[in-house]
Amino acid sequence: MFELLGDWKRTDYCGSLGIKDLGREVILMGWVHSKRDHGGLIFVDLRDREGVVQIVFNPQVSEESHKKADLLKDEWVIAVKGTVVRRPDETINPNIKTGEIEVIARELRILNRSKVLPFPIEDEIKVDELIRMKYRFLDLRRPVMRKNLMLRHEVMRATRSYLDSKGFIEIETPYLTRSTPEGARDFLVPSRLNPGEFYALPQSPQLLKQTLMISGFDRYYQIVRCFRDEDLRADRQPEFTQIDLEMSFVTEDDVIEVVEGMIKAILKATKGVDIDIPFPRMSYDEAMLRYGTDKPDIRFGLELHDITAVFRNSEFKVFSDPVKKGGIVKAINLKGKAQHLSRKELDELTEFAKSLGAKGLAWIRISGDEWQSPITKFLSEREKEELKRLLTIEDGDVIFFGADTSYTVNLVLSNLRLRLGNRFNMIEQNRFAFLWIVDFPLLEFDKTENRYVTMHHPFTSPKEEDIELLDTEPEKVRARAYDIVLNGVEIGGGSIRIHRSDIQRKLFERIGLGPEDAKKKFGFLLEALEFGAPPHGGIALGLDRLTMLLAGASSIRDVIAFPKTQKGFCPLTEAPSPVDPKQLLELRIRVDVKER
Ligand code: ASP
Secondary structure, three states, rough: OOOOHHHHHHHHOOOHHHHHHHEEEEEEEEEEEEEEEEOOOOEEEEEOOOOOEEEEEEOOOHHHHHHHHEEEOOOEEEEEEEEEOOOOHHHHHHHHHOOOOEEEEEEEEEEOOOOOOOOOOOOOOOOOOOHHOOHHHOOOOOOOHHHHHHHHHHHHHHHHHHHHOOOEEOOOOOOOOOOOOOOOOEEEEEOOOOOOOOEOOOOOOOHHHHHHHHOOOOEEEEEEEEEOOOOOOOOOOEEEEEEEEEEEOHHHHHHHHHHHHHHHHHHHHHHHOOOOOOEEEHHHHHHEEEEHHOOOOOOOOOOOOOEEEEEEEOHHHHHHHHHOOOOOOEEEEEEEOOOOOOOOHHHHHHHHHHHHHOOOOEEEEEEOEEEEEEOHHOOHHHHHHHHHHOOOOOOOEEEEEEEEEEHHHHHHHHHHHHHHHOOOOOOOOOOEEEEEEEEOEEEEEEEEOOOOOOOOOOOEEHHHHHHHHHHHHEEEEEEEEEEEEOEOOOOOOOEEEEOOOHHHHHHHOOOOHHHHHHHHHHHHHHOOOOOOOOOOOEEEEHHHHHHHHOOOOOOOOHHHOOOOOOOOOOOOOOOOOOOOHHHHHHHHOOOOOOOO
């Protein structure tokens, strides 16, 4: 019963037909999205990558096609020859692009059939994601997934065309490269020709793009896959895509300007949105102070207030003890919601705070003159007055407190802020709030390693005026780094690099990399820096996250064609998998795993 395409050539995509095509003879090919038999007439929604169009099989037009159409089932593959006509008024469907027309079929060819599907080809489905990933070929037929991948393509296209217009050159860097530890673990690839030795898949093209600047390419970019073998927390993938770029003879402002222009072009091309540039900038210190995070969502207020000073010598030990140990006290004022937060909900928020490492969550509900809270009785009149003033407390407010190390307070309150913002619909949807975070510290002290580590990567330049402090007060040295944040998600980061080998060596030393180690790990960079390295800098943006936010998707897996699970497993191809012992023998690798 299967037929060949024969001499049929598709004339149109189903989803692109419209009033403009009235009266045309068309040949369409695609999948049977659904079929309805209405007393003699058979209606088929035919679907291809551009959308769906209604086909009508009428026995009076073609008895043979009508008979064949009777056999059709969901997801069979067919080709149809017919005429585009206007739908009768009462059957016009304003919800779909092709809703004003239909195609009267004269001929039908059945090209292939389909088994019964494990889930329907619809946007809203209640299916375990593992099943979706195992049947990714079907999952990607769902309109929402198709749109996401097309959007991704548009983002890449807009990126390329913008960067091209600005004189950037796309240069590929190798995937089989040398292990350059950048914080995460490398994926290793054994070398058969050099037994016992390994390539690493790049965590980013960082060193090679810097090398390209030393070579004089001036402006480089690449839409590039990066690999990091991390324990997959939250929404991460072992391989992900970056829009990676690097420029010579530039300062922070030059890189920022290019990125703003690029994002403006991407938003215009994909969403038709004209976004205002330049984006606001905020220092790292200010972001931590006001939002408790270096990736604040600035679409709403509910800011954090530092009230450490009020409780420095307080009788209330829960607040003053952490301060004595060098910690902080901060608070959030949730305005006018005292009546909307039940005791039960406050308990849930307390549990939430605890799950993030807090010892508890102090709160006060303001009702008239009364401060309802288990902690009120511990506060002095002076403290209450101070709080009133600093937090502009009024009737109906709810105040939440955090008192602990600054790390814990900021972590807990920044997350609480987001949770409350969502709970009370304070976050403006459909808005793209971009923000640059600048003036990061260059170094932070790592207690477990008992040494300074770089906050970005060790090729980031310190601010010229802070270089002196590298020896005396390393934590005060600011970096020439910038991160870009969209709606509370970090979508990229970069820096002006160190282009002088003496400073690079000095920084390596500062983070505990002696000359020998530095040479072993980054020898080629150190050498290249001695041959006329220009001042340079760049940035990398996460294509997956950016596309996710533009798509309004909730996971980057929904904008990646073939993603992996949290365990790094691909349910479709079943990678990773054991390999033939012969392959291992060739690589001179012996595997020592008792159980899989
Ligand atoms: N290589 C950095 C990263 O992958 C980005 C940059 O500094 O350009 O995060």
